[in-house]
Amino acid sequence: MKVLVLSGANLGRLGLREPAVYGSRSYADLVTVCQKLAGELGLAADCRQTDDEATMLRWLHEAADLGVPVVLNPGAWSHYSYALRDAAAQVTGPLVEVHLSQTHAREEFRHHSVISAVATGTITGLGFDSYLLALRTIAARIHDASAPADPPHPADQAPA
Numbered sequence: 001m002k003v004l005v006l007s008g009a010n011l012g013r014l015g016l017r018e019p020a021v022y023g024s025r026s027y028a029d030l031v032t033v034c035q036k037l038a039g040e041l042g043l044a045a046d047c048r049q050t051d052d053e054a055t056m057l058r059w060l061h062e063a064a065d066l067g068v069p070v071v072l073n074p075g076a077w078s079h080y081s082y083a084l085r086d087a088a089a090q091v092t093g094p095l096v097e098v099h100l101s102q103t104h105a106r107e108e109f110r111h112h113s114v115i116s117a118v119a120t121g122t123i124t125g126l127g128f129d130s131y132l133l134a135l136r137t138i139a140a141r142i143h144d145a146s147a148p149a150d151p152p153h154p155a156d157q158a159p160a
């Protein structure tokens, strides 16, 4: 099962960008760890990064059309892009919003995400682990959805 791992504006500059906030590892390092864990979980992680909002919208439309789950770090778009929110709302597979930094401990404008209300869940502040936990929860949900339903518990059956 394919998973789209989408990173937005400025995330291609990981390692160079404010290392005290985002760490010293690069975007290429992030892709490596995501693909390694995804492989172990039986997922194929298609990792993409763009600084172009229209491109990100197209990728979300693709996920919606194909029913593909998404790990999404919208970067600064989290805080103001209603267009991205409307695109994320169309994704029917799980969509987990992630942030590397603890946005709630930073500037006031980072405390609110317009994406969160349409995300299945949000993982914030755990560095690369935010992405890795998102992949784990997506794998668990896919596994649960494909597992045969449990037989009814005897206590739930009507007496004969």
Ligand code: DQA
Pocket: 009, 010, 011, 073, 074, 075, 076, 077, 078, 098, 099, 100, 101, 102, 103, 110
């Ligand atoms: C970020 C947090 C955003 O506030 C910021 O604009 C980013 C990265 C994060 O991963 O911590 O670009 O999404």
